[in-house]
Amino acid sequence: MRRQCSVSSCRQQATGFSTHCDAHKQTLRRHGHAEQKGVTVHELRPYQERIRERRAKNPGNPTWALLERRWEALTAHAEATMARYAAGTPAITHERQTAEQLLTLRDSTSKDAVIDTVLALFAMNAHRPTRFQSDKAFRFQVARRVRGLAIANAGLSRDAKSGRLKRTYRDTPPRAMECLAASLESAFGVAGLRLAELDMREATTGEAERRQLAAALKDLQ
Ligand SMILES: [Zn+2]
Incomplete structure (x- = not known):
């Protein structure tokens, strides 16, 4: 049929x-x-810039150090997973693939780049909710853009057995994408939502001020 x-x-x-x-x-x-259409580097850039501005405006705020600590915990966990696997303990394929990707990211890009990319996607989701077809599609974009940081920087991936870096360009299986996104969300999701909220509030305040100014200007003699 x-x-x-x-x-x-x-x-x-x-x-x-x-x-x-x-x-x-x-x-x-x-x-x-x-x-779902893939979120491009270009599309995400304004949101990343706003996160960077907020970092610059609040350098002493503990948020950034705490998020770095979370990234370190995530990659340490990935390292332990890979060490167990190298020693012969069987691993669930998509969990091993996620651990490999996290270590590739740790070794090829900065902590800030990973953190800001995730935070920027949360902000983008708040500003443009219709850009994402579903929660799952949003998570895939988080995984894709973060994974893209490693590909753009090096195109490297860690060989599961030898632990050495090698160049690869293969597509990540969907379950590994979900698993990577879940790890990133558990580490940065709460901060992502909070910063997105702040961003939205500022945008609305800016808009309200513009309207007030426009109304006031009309009344000027
Ligand atoms: Zn079709």
């Missing part, structure tokens, strides 16, 4: 047991939703 792809705007036939055509099946796999 031939069925149409379940994406309503799509004219293609669904393939195999899937409810999607090949293209949408691949998008679902890569982005966590068949209709």
